[in-house]
Structures are given as structure tokens and as C-alpha cells.
Amino acid sequence: MITYENACQIINRSRGSAVSVTTMTQTKYWNEISEEPDLDIGISNGMSKASSIALGVALGKPETTVLCLDADGSLLMNLGSLATVAGVGPKNMFHFVFNNGIYAITGGQPVPAPGVKYAEVAKACGYSASYRFEDTEAFDNTLPKILQSEGPVLIELIVKGEPQTDGVDQTWESNASLPRQLRALRKRLTGKDDWGAGGLYI
Amino acid sequence: MINGILHPKNVIDQLVRQKVSHYVTLPDSETAHMYKALMAEPSITVVPVAREGEAIPVAAGLFIAGQNPVISIQNAGFYEAGDALRGLALGIGLPLVMFIGYRGHNRKGDTPDSAASMLEPYLHLWRVDYFVIESDDDLERVPLAFERAAATNQPFAVAIGTEYAKEGVE
Numbered sequence: 628m629i630t631y632e633n634a635c636q637i638i639n640r641s642r643g644s645a646v647s648v649t650t651m652t653q654t655k656y657w658n659e660i661s662e663e664p665d666l667d668i669g670i671s672n673g674m675s676k677a678s679s680i681a682l683g684v685a686l687g688k689p690e691t692t693v694l695c696l697d698a699d700g701s702l703l704m705n706l707g708s709l710a711t712v713a714g715v716g717p718k719n720m721f722h723f724v725f726n727n728g729i730y731a732i733t734g735g736q737p738v739p740a741p742g743v744k745y746a747e748v749a750k751a752c753g754y755s756a757s758y759r760f761e762d763t764e765a766f767d768n769t770l771p772k773i774l775q776s777e778g779p780v781l782i783e784l785i786v787k788g789e790p791q792t793d794g795v796d797q798t799w800e801s802n803a804s805l806p807r808q809l810r811a812l813r814k815r816l817t818g819k820d821d822w823g824a825g826g827l828y829i
Numbered sequence: 830m831i832n833g834i835l836h837p838k839n840v841i842d843q844l845v846r847q848k849v850s851h852y853v854t855l856p857d858s859e860t861a862h863m864y865k866a867l868m869a870e871p872s873i874t875v876v877p878v879a880r881e882g883e884a885i886p887v888a889a890g891l892f893i894a895g896q897n898p899v900i901s902i903q904n905a906g907f908y909e910a911g912d913a914l915r916g917l918a919l920g921i922g923l924p925l926v927m928f929i930g931y932r933g934h935n936r937k938g939d940t941p942d943s944a945a946s947m948l949e950p951y952l953h954l955w956r957v958d959y960f961v962i963e964s965d966d967d968l969e970r971v972p973l974a975f976e977r978a979a980a981t982n983q984p985f986a987v988a989i990g991t992e993y994a995k996e997g998v999e
Contacts, residue, residue, distance in 0.1 A: 668893075671916075672915075672916035672917070672920045673886060673912075673913065673916040673917040673920075674912065674916075676882075676883070676886035676913060676916075676917060679878075679883045679886035679887045679890070680886045680887070680889055680890040680893075680917070681890065682887055682890060683886065683887040683888060683889060683890015683891040683892075683893070683894065683898075684890040684891075684893055684894045685890070686851070686874075686876065686887075686890070686891060686894070686896075687850075687851075687890060687891040687892075687893070687894025687895060687896040688894040688895070691894075705880075705882070705883065707878075707879030707880045707883065708878075708879065708880075708883055710879045711877070711878045711879045711883055711887075714877060714879075715876060715877075802920065805920070805921060806920065806921040806922055809889070809893050809921055812893050813892070813893045813894075813895065816893065816894055816895055817894075817895035819895070822922075822924075822982070823922075823982055824922065824982065825922025825924070825981060825982020825983055826919055826920055826921050826922025826923070826982060826983065827919055827920050827922075828920065829922065
């Protein structure tokens with residue numbers, strides 16, 4: 628079984644200058660290793676919508692690779708997004724689904740259907756390709772080649788769940804991190820620092 | 830629905846003037862003719878979504894990438910999109926013009942359709958400013974919606990209070 632830490636390290640090694648959109652436990656590990664924080668979006672305050680934001684960025688910047696580090700519980704809340712992504716077919720989008728079968732953030736309760744095979748669902752929706760890895764070495768060896776192919780590609784990773792025993796505190800500062808990240812990314816992608824303050828937190 | 834005529838072409842002209850790049854939408858019965866007309870507009874890319882809750886985050890991603898999207902969804906689906914509106918439009922300060930199909934709307938305010946009777950209270954609840962458009966005569970409000978969204982870094986709603994007319998109807 629693959630660990631979150633190993634999976635994020637493997638993805639990061641092949642990242643290049645790709646935009647990353649992470650959610651849930653992946654965000655914690657990704658933030659520790661990412662060397663390109665201005666290219667990162669750690670989705671908070673937008674549960675289940677990582678795949679949708681990633682799709683928007685991918686469509687808006689077709690020359691930029693976009694990595695979405697999604698979670699099984701999150702994707703189940705937005706499963707129709709697989710059809711949406713497949714329908715518009717961004718060639719630059721690579722959709723990782725960390726499948727642990729549980730809601731880790733809330734303490735480890737099982738998702739409604741822990742046996743869903745997301746790679747098969749994505750392929751049936753019309754993704755260009757999909758893969759399922761349970762083994763770290765196989766994932767490590769195959770990922771560089773996958774990232775050379777045309778998207779949208781879904782890569783399902785069977786990962787060891789890390790249920791949290793403490794809740795997640797939403798603070799003003801943590802809520803403000805997402806709008807700040809998004810402004811930094813827009814500046815990086817467009818070269819324009821033109822998105823001023825606004826909204827609930829900044 | 831009221832009797833005003835709203836031609837898709839005139840709305841599209843407004844979108845083109847605003848340099849809209851993408852129209853993120855889930856079609857509904859009132860906007861069927863708009864969808865057809867948009868497919869013939871080369872400067873705007875239509876992005877169909879499977880559920881209305883996807884529309885705001887897809888538009889947010891497009892805006893982050895430097896594009897100029899709008900969304901178009903029906904009021905019933907707008908309610909489903911509430912958490913996305915909260916976190917990924919109001920929460921991030923997204924200057925997004927949202928075209929909302931005002932299903933069940935009439936000028937009497939007395940409608941059996943709760944999708945209509947709840948729309949304006951719902952917009953007030955979220956503190957989202959809005960205009961209602963009921964015919965071509967109201968289209969001067971569209972550029973104001975873009976101005977207000979950009980000036981405030983907030984979403985702005987344009988409620989479409991009539992069915993888009995079929996091409997050729999005068």
C-alpha cells in the first residue's frame with residue numbers, strides 16, 4: 628500500500644512547473660515538499676471542488692500541466708465532475724485520486740462505497756486513460772511516462788488512511804490562505820498583479 | 830414568465846463587448862435558445878458542467894488562469910451551488926458575473942414555484958447584488974454587472990426573468 632508521503636514525493640519529483648491543486652490530507656504533505664508554492668492551490672473552504680478548479684485552470688492555460696491531487700471522499704461528492712472533465716477533455720490535466728476508503732479528516736469513518744474503482748469510472752466517463760496503483764514502486768516507475776501522455780488521465784492511488792483524532796480548526800488566517808494563494812497563482816500564470824482584495828477574508 | 834422578449838443574440842453581443850472568454854453552464858429549459866446561439870459564437874467557449882455546483886469552481890479556475898468567464902445556471906441549481914458560492918466566490922473575492930435563470934418568475938410576485946419565490950431572498954441572504962433582466966430593454970444593465978463585479982471583487986448575479994426567444998421571433 629502507498630503512503631501519502633511517498634505518493635506526494637513521487638509526484639513532486641515529476642512535477643516540473645505544473646500547477647498543483649490539492650485537497651485534504653494531500654495538502655498537508657504537499658505543502659511540506661513543494662518548492663513552487665506560487666503554483667500550488669490547497670483547496671480549503673471548497674470541499675469536493677478540487678477537480679473543478681483544476682479543470683478551469685487547465686482549460687484556461689492549455690500549455691500548462693495541471694495536477695489535481697484529489698481524494699476519494701471528496702470526489703464522491705463531485706463525481707459528476709469526471710463526466711465534465713471527460714466532456715471537455717483537457718489534454719494537460721492529470722487527476723490523481725488518493726483512495727483510502729475513509730473520511731480521514733473527520734476521524735476515519737468509511738465512505739459510502741469504499742470499493743469504488745475510480746480508474747474504471749473515469750475510463751467509462753471518457754478520460755483518455757486511467758491507472759490504478761497499489762504499489763509504490765510501480766507508481767514511481769510509471770508516473771513519468773504517464774505525464775508525457777495526453778490527458779485527461781486519472782491515476783488512482785490506493786493509500787494507507789491516516790484518520791485524524793483531532794478536528795481541523797478553521798481560523799481567519801487559514802481561511803485567508805486560499806484567496807492569497809489564488810492571487811499568487813494568477814500573478815504567476817498571467818504576469819499581472821491585478822486581482823485586488825475582496826471577499827470575506829482579505 | 831413575463832411577456833418581454835429577450836433575444837440571445839443581444840445578450841451574446843453584450844458578452845462579446847465584455848470580452849467574455851468562457852460560458853460555463855448547465856442548460857435549462859429557459860435558456861435552450863441561448864445555448865444554441867452561443868454555439869455559433871466563435872469568441873466564446875461553452876463549458877458544459879454536469880451539476881451546477883461545478884460552475885463556480887470551474888469559473889474560478891479559468892479566472893485564475895487569466896480568462897474572463899461567466900456562468901449560467903438555473904435558480905434551482907444555484908441553490909445546489911450554495912457551498913461553492915460561499916467558499917469559492919464570496920470566500921475568495923471572485924469577480925464573477927453569474928447569469929441565473931429565474932424559473933417561475935412573474936412580475937406579480939405571486940408564484941407557485943418556490944424556485945422563483947426564494948431566489949431574491951437567497952441572493953439577499955448571501956449579500957450578492959443583482960439585477961433582473963426581463964427583455965432586451967434591460968440589457969444596459971449587463972455592462973453594469975461586469976463593472977460592479979470588477980470594482981468589488983465579488984460575484985454579481987444577473988437574474989434572467991424570461992425565456993430566451995427563439996431565433997427569428999420579434
